[in-house]
Amino acid sequence: MMVNHPEGIAADSTGAPPMLSVKGLRKVYQVDGGEIEAVRNLTFDIAPGQLVCVVGPSGAGKTTLLKCIAGLLSPTSGSIELRGEPVVGPPHSMAVVFQEYGRSLYPWMSVRANIELPLKNQGMPRAERKKLVDEALAAVELSHVPNSYPWQLSGGMQQRVAIARAVAYKPQILLMDEPFAAVDAQTRADLEDLVRNIWQKLGVTIIFITHDIDESVYLGERVLVLSNSPTVVQEDLTIDLPVERDQLTTRSSARFTELRAHVYEQIQLAKAGTLTGAVPVVKKRRK
Amino acid sequence: MRYLKNVLYFIGLPVLLVVMWWALTLGPTNFFVPKPLVLAQTFWDVWVGERFWTDFVPSIQRLVIGLVATIVLGVIFGVLIGSFRWLRSFTEPMLEFFRAIPPPVLVPLLMLLVGINDQMKIIVIVSGAIWPVLLNTIEGVRAVDPVLSDTSKTYKITGFPRLRYLVLPGASPQIMTGVRQSTSIALILMVISEMFGSSSGLGFTIVLFQRGFAIPEMWSGIVVLGLVGIALSLISQFIERRVLRWYNGLKEVQHDG
Numbered sequence: 230m231m232v233n234h235p236e237g238i239a240a241d242s243t244g245a246p247p248m249l250s251v252k253g254l255r256k257v258y259q260v261d262g263g264e265i266e267a268v269r270n271l272t273f274d275i276a277p278g279q280l281v282c283v284v285g286p287s288g289a290g291k292t293t294l295l296k297c298i299a300g301l302l303s304p305t306s307g308s309i310e311l312r313g314e315p316v317v318g319p320p321h322s323m324a325v326v327f328q329e330y331g332r333s334l335y336p337w338m339s340v341r342a343n344i345e346l347p348l349k350n351q352g353m354p355r356a357e358r359k360k361l362v363d364e365a366l367a368a369v370e371l372s373h374v375p376n377s378y379p380w381q382l383s384g385g386m387q388q389r390v391a392i393a394r395a396v397a398y399k400p401q402i403l404l405m406d407e408p409f410a411a412v413d414a415q416t417r418a419d420l421e422d423l424v425r426n427i428w429q430k431l432g433v434t435i436i437f438i439t440h441d442i443d444e445s446v447y448l449g450e451r452v453l454v455l456s457n458s459p460t461v462v463q464e465d466l467t468i469d470l471p472v473e474r475d476q477l478t479t480r481s482s483a484r485f486t487e488l489r490a491h492v493y494e495q496i497q498l499a500k501a502g503t504l505t506g507a508v509p510v511v512k513k514r515r516k
Numbered sequence: 517m518r519y520l521k522n523v524l525y526f527i528g529l530p531v532l533l534v535v536m537w538w539a540l541t542l543g544p545t546n547f548f549v550p551k552p553l554v555l556a557q558t559f560w561d562v563w564v565g566e567r568f569w570t571d572f573v574p575s576i577q578r579l580v581i582g583l584v585a586t587i588v589l590g591v592i593f594g595v596l597i598g599s600f601r602w603l604r605s606f607t608e609p610m611l612e613f614f615r616a617i618p619p620p621v622l623v624p625l626l627m628l629l630v631g632i633n634d635q636m637k638i639i640v641i642v643s644g645a646i647w648p649v650l651l652n653t654i655e656g657v658r659a660v661d662p663v664l665s666d667t668s669k670t671y672k673i674t675g676f677p678r679l680r681y682l683v684l685p686g687a688s689p690q691i692m693t694g695v696r697q698s699t700s701i702a703l704i705l706m707v708i709s710e711m712f713g714s715s716s717g718l719g720f721t722i723v724l725f726q727r728g729f730a731i732p733e734m735w736s737g738i739v740v741l742g743l744v745g746i747a748l749s750l751i752s753q754f755i756e757r758r759v760l761r762w763y764n765g766l767k768e769v770q771h772d773g
Contacts, residue, residue, distance in 0.1 A: 301666050318669075325670040332663040337685040337762040346681060347671035380766045398671065 246313065247274035248402055248434045249298065253307035256293050267293045269459035271307070277401075280428050280435045282445035284492060285455030285463070286500050291438045294460070295406045298436065299325050311402065320402075324395035328407040330387040334379040334394075341366075341375040344394045365397035368427060385416030389423070396427060402434040410440070418476050421448055425474060442496065446470075446488045447479060454492060456499040463499045466492065550732040555739070558732040563740060567721065572740065575717040578634055579706045579744075582641030586698050590646045591691060594653020595683060604654070611651070619644025619701075620708050627713060637709035637717075645702040652694030656687025689763045692756050699748050707741065718744075 254271040257264050267290040275281050285291050296302040298309055300319040309316040311323070327333040334343050344365055348358045366372045369389040379387050388408055395403055405424070409417045421444060428435050439445050445452045446468060454464040468488060470479060479485055534552055541551045550558075563572065597603050597611075623640055630636040660683055668674070668682050684691075710719030718737055725734035757764075 296666075299666075299670055301669060319672060321672065323670065325667070327663055327667065329663045332661050333667045335664065335681065335685070336766050337688070338681075347673065350671065350673050350677050350681075378762055378765060380762075380769050 245276055248277040248279070248312060249275040249436070250310040250313075251298070251307070252310075254294070254297060254304050254309065255306045256290070256297060256302065257305045266459040268297075268304075270461050271455075273453060273462055273465065275434060275436065277434055278432050279451060280425075280437065280449055281451045281453060282449035283436060283438045283453045283455060284440065284442060284445040284496070285460065286457050286496055287440055288458055289455045289499070290458050290460040291440070291455060292406055294455075295325070295404055295436070295438055299323065299404055322401040324398045324400035324403050326388070326391050326395050326403070326405045326408045328410050330384060330391050330408075330411070331380070333391055334387060336378065336380055339376050339378060340371065340382070340390050343379060343390060344397050347394065347398050361397045361399070362393075365393040368396055368430070369393040369423060383416075385412045385420060388412060388420060392420075392423065392427070396431065399431075400433060402436070405435065405437045407439055408437075409444070417444075422474075422476065424448060429472070442489055442492045443480070446485060446492060447474060447476075452488075452492060454495045454499065464492075464495045466495075548731055550735050554732050555735055559736040559739060562733050562736050571716050571718060571721045574634075575706060575710065575719070576744070578637050578709075578717070579641065579702060582638045582645065582706065583699060583702045585638065586642050586645045586702060587649055587695055589642065590649030590694065590698070591653050591684075594650045594691075594694075595657055595679065595687075597650075598654040598657025598687070599683070615647045615651075619705055623709060623712050632713045637706070637714075640709040641702050641705045644705045645698040648697035648701065649691065649694035652690040652697075653687055656690030657683055659690070660686045688759055692752075692760060696749075696752055696756075699752060700745070703741070703745060703748065 251274070252272050254268055255266070256268040257266050271294060283291055283294065293302065297304050298316065300316045300323075303317070311320050314320070335346070338346065341362055344362045345358055348361060353361075362375075363372070366375060369392055371386065371389050371393060374382065374386070379390055382390070391408070409420050412420065424435070424437065425448060427433070437445075437448055439448075449468050452464075452466045452468055453462055454466065455461070456463040466488070470482070470484060470488070538552045541549060545551065597607055619640060622643055623636075626636045626639055630639060664682060664686065668678055673681060706717075707719035707722070710717035711723050714720040718741060722734055722737035722741075725731075725737060
């Protein structure tokens with residue numbers, strides 16, 4: 230049955246200490262003419278090895294949440310802990326895949342050099358680096374283009390490079406910020422399966438942010454539905470689909486349709502809920 | 517075949533102009549307008565031999581030292597000013613002030629302060645040529661992509677590695693634009709710095725010939741400067757093609773898409 234946690238307690242009940250713990254997160258941006266509250270109050274835990282999708286209407290502060298978890302923004306109040314350690318800057322064991330693949334890869338480096346750079350920066354010996362890069366390239370099926378420049382590849386392939394870079398880095402937690410929003414539908418389906426695949430193989434904790442309801446249900450073991458800005462957790466939903474998923478059979482199963490409809494409803498509620506709040510939503514632009 | 521075609525394009529217009537010049541100066545001419553054959557002969561006599569070592573080489577040395585100092589200082593200060601907002605606000609008014617001063621007016625001043633020597637000439641070159649490199653580097657550093665910057669932060673690429681792998685390559689297209697502009701200014705200032713109270717160099721030689729009414733000799737010096745300009749431009753094109761290979765490719769892809 231569907232588990233509903235309106236109070237925002239983790240859907241995980243294994244009792245293990247959480248990988249990530251977000252408590253009372255609030256983020257207010259100072260802008261000309263006052264303050265904009267992007268995130269009001271977010272509280273949730275994520276267990277080690279979980280694949281959690283965060284879904285919400287556009288402008289719901291999803292990216293703000295991700296940047297706070299990644300240590301790129303500091304919260305106005307509340308706390309974020311990774312393995313019990315408070316996040317104050319980008320943590321060591323975390324990798325982030327951004328939506329803008331064209332702008333997150335170094336255009337002056339080959340595919341191989343892009344994947345290798347974080348490892349080189351850690352002072353890893355050459356032989357070990359090469360092994361990890363080769364493995365990562367194989368995992369994303371890009372072993373044939375290590376010496377190309379990223380911009381010589383298609384959008385989907387570029388995003389694969391970004392994923393390979395994250396995989397080679399061997400993070401404990403992988404954040405993905407709408408990574409497939411800018412690729413075509415067919416590529417998108419392939420990349421979704423790639424993420425499931427990598428998750429199963431590596432046992433890494435993944436937080437996958439998306440605005441796409443189908444995608445969140447298809448990918449996640451758990452879906453956090455965010456309300457409209459100022460953001461709270463609207464719903465914390467466990468996705469009880471089988472672990473082995475398939476674009477055709479999973480998406481056409483009755484349970485998938487049910488879950489999808491449920492998330493859709495929640496999003497609609499989330500949108501409606503803000504009409505009373507009437508807070509202007511400004512996307513923060515950083516320069 | 518393509519190579520041959522490029523060479524023909526490269527020398528086509530110069531050859532055409534020389535032929536026209538030759539045809540127009542067949543009859544009697546103004547004393548100050550040399551004939552091509554006379555000029556070619558003079559060029560050979562003047563510049564292949566002792567003058568090459570006493571005037572050409574010292575000039576080029578000062579130019580190269582001045583240009584290297586310009587680029588190094590321009591990039592260092594450009595990276596610093598571009599990286600720190602407070603430093604930018606702090607230095608901007610002064611930069612505008614110094615940039616507006618025409619460097620040739622510094623020559624008499626520097627002659628008094630530094631003396632009539634190589635250092636003075638190099639300082640003149642640097643003081644005038646640094647601005648394009650400096651300002652373009654500042655812009656280039658400021659324009660580093662925020663997503664790429666976040667990516668580097670999440671992978672803990674900070675400090676010197678950040679400079680080496682992110683900031684400098686990211687700013688390299690603008691830096692190269694600045695270097696190209698600075699190079700032509702440096703050449704001009706090299707000549708000007710040698711025209712005042714100097715005893716060697718291309719600028720000195722040209723003024724010397726002009727004062728002695730050695731007109732074809734004077735012209736031959738101007739030709740040398742033109743050739744130096746071409747050589748500098750070829751060198752910078754060569755370097756640019758290597759350093760900015762990624763950038764030119766990226767631009768091409770973006771134009772197609």
